[in-house]
Amino acid sequence: MQHSHWDIFCAVVDNYGDIGVTWRLARQLASEHGIEVNLWVDDLRSFGHILPALDPKLPCQMVEGIRVLQWNTPLDQPYVAGEVLIEAFACELPDEVKQAVRDAAMPPCWLNLEYLSAEDWVEGCHGLPSFQPGGINKYFYMPGFSAATGGLICETGLFETRAAWQADSANKMALFQKLGLGGIQAEDKVISVFSYETEALPALCELWSEGQQRVHALIPKGRSFNSLKALLPCPVEALTPGQRIELGMLTLHVLPMTDQQGYDRLLWSCDFNIVRGEDSFLRAQWAARPFIWHIYQQEEDYHLVKLEAFMQLYCDNLASEIAECWRNLNLSFNQQQATAVQQHWQYMDSHAVPLLAHARQWPIDALKTTDLATRLVQFVKNSLR
Incomplete structure (x- = not known):
């Protein structure tokens, strides 16, 4: 039997x-x-x-x-x-x-x-x-x-749960407090960062620090911080969860480790997410927020072929001008183009409203x-x- x-x-x-x-x-x-x-x-x-x-x-x-x-x-x-x-x-x-x-x-x-x-x-x-x-x-x-x-992996009722969470800003503020992330106001721009090493990340941090809006970058200890050593007051190994590093209009927050449900809610609570790998890549899509996918580098740049295939799919229903902007932002981040990623980020910011609307519709279209x-x-x- x-x-x-x-x-x-x-x-x-x-x-x-x-x-x-x-x-x-x-x-x-x-x-x-x-x-x-x-x-x-x-x-x-x-x-x-x-x-x-x-x-x-x-x-x-x-x-x-x-x-x-x-x-x-x-x-x-x-x-x-x-x-x-x-x-x-x-x-x-x-x-x-x-x-x-x-x-x-x-x-x-x-x-x-x-x-x-x-x-x-x-x-x-x-x-x-x-x-x-x-x-x-x-x-x-x-x-x-x-x-x-x-x-695609997606639990029953996930989109409804996420929509209810995002409908009340008190949810994200309570989560930030629970994670020990102080100094964040409801109107501030919050960005989660879970990337591999890249010169594009310190370039974006420089841009955010010199901007007009208060930005909070939520980063777990690990590979993302390896790219930011020049901005840190101590070695990466000495960073502690909850620690804050003030850089002009930018605050870097050291994220504590969280479980999967906690990470999902973190993505739901941010205005923009930078993710890597497969699990966080898909969960960023389900979060219905704009994102950058930092794809794992492969020999002969084959990872860029994979990135292009996804971007073509994701941008299918986007206006050509917005699609080109989002594609260029992802490409410049993955190709470590510091100056270009700053330019494309600024251009993308001017299209924030339609890009967010697209991010909200995409999960429904993608799940089929x-x-x-x-x-x-x-x-x-x-x-x-």
Whole structure:
């Protein structure tokens, strides 16, 4: 008899991106679809930064209805094949797992959950089988923005919850206070920054510091601050959560670490978000606020191909002048063009109202009524027939 549970394996890369997406998927599969999920993670310490309820010392524990297991090599916990096996983002499964799949009387539906992309080729690759030893197919599951892809992670009721939060400014002010971010007034411009290192960031900080409006940049300790060392009163390692650094009209705030729900609310509460990776990239879109996507740099600038594909999609219903402005801002930030990013930011500020209206409509258009978890469950049902 086949076990009904699903197993998801995730190798933590770049601290929070891969595990952030995987955890959201596991939670939604359990809470909205009633699926018993085993989540195998190789770095529980990093995982614990976005999931405070997790105890990194426990090799097996239940958190929010998910069984979280330490993925060591070899495995400390026995793997028993269930209904579905997901390797998140092409992580290499342990040999004993592959052998258990081959030996199973009813092999699980084996899926490779890929990274999100807006590129055209995604539609053609979504759902394709890859023949594995033992006569088993592994399917490529491709998240994406069209109906012919695997869809986008989005919890039921998320947009309604976000809209209610943003309708009352008291919510954001209470959040800033809870996070220990002092000195922010309701009329100030607030920008969250979660980027890789780039010379474009200190250029924007210089522009903000010399502007007419009070700006607050909310930045967690890490790679963004590595770009701002020349502006800091101490080494990056010595920064403390809640610390404020005054630079003219700009205040840099050191953000404390927060869980995923807290980060979502932070994005909802800011006027503009600078994000990186995949999880924060999609959550910035769901926040219905304008944003810059600092995409992970790849060889031969292939990351810019991915960026262009998304920008073309995002700008489809934007007026050409505004679309060009937003595209140029994202490109200059990703190409570390300090002077250009300042110019494009100033130009974008003059289009703030229509850009915000577009950001509010985009989540509705992008989701196309069906989220990734729902499409995934249906894909499994079709594959197991």
